[in-house]
Amino acid sequence: MNSDIQQVTTFFNKKRFRLTVLILILGMAYVGASFGLGFQTQSLLGVQDGMIWLLKNFVPNATSNGYWSEILQQLYRTFLVAVTSTTCAAVVSLFLAILGAKTLTVSKALSWLIRGFSSLMRNIPIVAWAMILLFSFKQNDLTGFLALFFMTLGFLTRAFMETIEDFGTEKIQALQATGATYLQVIFQGLLPEVAVALLTWVLYMIENNVRDATLVGLLTGTGIGFIFNLYFKSLRYGAAGLVVLSVIILVVTVELISNLVGRLLA
The missing domain is CATH 1.20.890 (cAMP-dependent Protein Kinase, Chain A)
Structure with a gap:
């Protein structure tokens, strides 16, 4: 004891x-x-003064309501960049994941190469991608698209590989024992089984990229991030607060839709 x-x-x-x-x-x-x-x-003792100033100046007012049209237009552009970059990256990621998954790969060296590539791509922060691409593509929507695309490509490739490997070697061997070819195993056996899991990852990345697209816009001079920076620097704080509110509404809406789709597919 x-x-x-x-x-x-x-x-x-x-x-x-x-x-x-x-x-x-x-x-x-x-x-x-x-x-x-x-x-x-x-300096921490002055935080409450900063919060009071924020509440006084960043609350949308009657004057800022006149900016709704421009804000919604840029918000729509930002949303499109996030969705298109995610869907394009998802297609390429699926191809790479099939080649890189241990259960399907045609070469161990190719599998390790794809794994290393995906780790490198996803570990470079989105801000770093935007800054790197600015040198070649300048400030435009293409720069924001590519920054989101490369980061998403690395993340989804790794996520898709792990999802495919969870399908199990035994199931693949059982399909091959029935005479199924490599392509039949993939398109008729594997993808129908893991489609819901893959779509869940895509929806998650759309949510994430909608948030990141705002930050990327600050650097690339496009979308909702650009007009927030413009309003803030020109001391139009009410309009800048309206931008923040619109981004919050968009992010919450996308998340709710994503959760609804996920429940319907489950």
Whole structure:
């Protein structure tokens, strides 16, 4: 009995020690970053003043209602860029995932190559993609499309590969034992089984890209991100607040539709 109590006490002492070390490391990191940036903790006391200013200036008013037409037009463009980049990336990702999945690949070297490619593409942040592409394609919708496309391509390729591999080698071997060809296994056996899971990933990425498209627009000078930047810099805070409200409504609407479609397909 005493040995059990001693083991429990030792266990909790180790946990407490690790927690203390973690808190100390975080505290030291905060202090070091504060000194490096010249940040003063007293500045946090002024947060409430900033929030009051935000509520006074960013609340849409009667004057900002005249911007609805322009905002909706740019919001629509942003939505189209997000949807088209996601759907185009999904088609390419499906092709790469079939070639890269361990259960279907024709070559282990090809599988590792595709896996490395997808990891590289999805680990480059969307902001980095936009900044890189700006050098070649300048500020236009194509730059935003490509930035979203490349990031989505890496993410969906990896997600599709894992979904296809969950289908199982045994099922594929059973189909091949009946005389099914490679293409028949894919199009008549695999895809009908995993279609719902793949579509769920596509819907998720559409939601994610609608949010990211706004940020990309700030860098590429297009869409809803561009007019937010324009309104904000020209001190039209009510109109800028209306942009934020419209983006929130769009994101929530897309998420609700995505969840509804997911439930209907389940």
